[in-house]
Amino acid sequence: MSQSVFSIAFGVGTRNREGQWLEVLFPRPLLRPSAVFINRIKDILGYTGGNQVIDFNFSIASDLARALKYISPEQSALLVRLAESHKPTVACILEHDTPPATVPGAYLKLQLISHRLCKPHEINLTDLFNVLPNVAWTNRGAVDIEEVAALQLEERIKGRMLEVFSVDKLPKLTDYVVPKGIHIADAARVRLGAYVGEGTVVLHEGSINFNAGTHGSSTIDGYIASGVVVGADSTLQGGCSMASSGGQPLVSVGHHCVINSHADVGISLGNRNTIEAGLHLTADTTVTVVNKAKQTIKVVAASELALLDDLSFYRNTETGTVECLNTAE
Template identity: 50%
Template sequence: MTTLYSLGLGVGTQNSKGDWLEVFYPKPLLAPNSEITSAVAQVLEYQGGNVAVELTSDQIKALADAIDNAGDTELSQMVRTFDQGDKPAVAVLLDSDAEPTSVPEAYLKLHLLSHRLVKPHGVNLSGMFAVLPNVAWTNEGAVDLNELTERQLKARLKGQILDVDCVDKFPKMTNYVVPTGVRIAHTARVRLGAYVGEGTTIMHEGFVNFNAGTAGKSMIEGRISAGVMIGEGSDLGGGCSTMGTLSGGGNIVISVGEGCLLGANAGIGIPLGDRCTVEAGLYITAGSRIAVLDDKGEVVETVKARDLANKNDLLFRRNSQSGAVECKTNKSAIELNEELHAHN
């Protein structure tokens, strides 16, 4: 075995039955080199497939030595510390990007996203919701919901309070990784599995879901739902500012180009090109009927919003008198007609 899709060595939390609740990977690897792969495979007697192996103390020491000999001193030192605490350690070896079948596998893939090793929809997360347990995230870490009352009682008897921050399948990203070059005003609003690009600022009401994010310098003041990727190649001067909702999901990727603006409480269900604006309060779905206006404000044609996907320099607004959704462009009627009919 000389190739792997991904390798993760980490520590995590189990419930009283030994079921995994979460896993932290300090240095997840995508397509690790053959030396590291062979070293780990030999120690763990790996025979192929996607596996999660709970590590013994002897295996931890052997892995640290083997990885050091393979040339990755940083990872070796991290693995060596696994034996210094009382948390269980795990090795996850993925030879393919198949859907995750265990909590350690799912957490490795979420780490790959937040470490910017893969982009949203660049990794198979199918079936992940069925794999991940609902967990109480507390000031003492992850707690199984069936064991929460007992833990709360033990804390009270000591004169303490077990503070439950949230109950969810996903923890906040910053408890696992803080990407370089970002500002996050309210860390609880960014889930593990978010891809937050260099130079992104997420304000207090901003929210970034797993399998979603920003590719570059952006200002986020609204919600970015799963499947959405904004600001590919954007910069601060022409970055994408969003105060509304960007919704994806399934196999749909909603991308937003450079220099776009979504007004307060606005939302989109189609990808936008560069320099597009959606006025405040306007929500556009793929099937929304849009009256397309030319550069003189004349209606050229009425189309579905999906027909305008990925086009540049569009202004989406609602007519204050008729209530119709309109799209204003900088093209003449002739140019616009030719473009729309060529698209259809």
């Protein structure tokens, strides 16, 4: 067994009637725990190395809490609470950052991002959706799709309603993590696995997918797709979207950018960039670079202007061509 471990977490979750995991909450995931920590818990859990998911009962939880009492008081306190659980409890240990192979492993990785322990695209989420089950998210928690009808009938017989909020592979962020210093107007529009930086304001039309997010102090009223990271003090107005395109695995938005309403951007932007309302800008969009006298300097693909600072992208009202002006010159 390696002396180093990528991540470990203790959690509580939901299984279906066949014992298959549907979801797991990891309140205090750890990134790169110390060798002392791992040595204290490995024999209690029977951990022998590699990436493992290990169920434990109240007795083992109590033993773990005692073993960690002085070297990790926060984890010890969590385990004391988990020992009281009537729901399945589990330890997920990831020795290596390999593609997720289990539901608990996938949920641990998503929560590492949402707890701001890892940033988008710093962690391997390859084939994530092949691992996660499609789940009915209800007022009774996660329910297997095949078990919804029976539960609906059971709730009606008892004089209650089963409310199904969504049917999706991913839940909303705030059912698992409420990051410090944020504002989210509609929690259903931000998925678990989003990285929401401190100071971010997500307005009613704002949406952040998993493995995407903001560095902080940004106002989001548009859509941030998976693979996009928005810099601080930027604004995405209503109806606009940021999405990876042209084969780019990650699209970033620099600081102090303004992407106006209903714009669609698929290239990485430098600092202090502005995108005109309604402009559709992908990696292969033809852009005419002009000076302040509106004279053509060059014609390039938009991808060649990625990550450059102080650019304003807009459509020429007379010719319909997409133009770009360096506002700092």
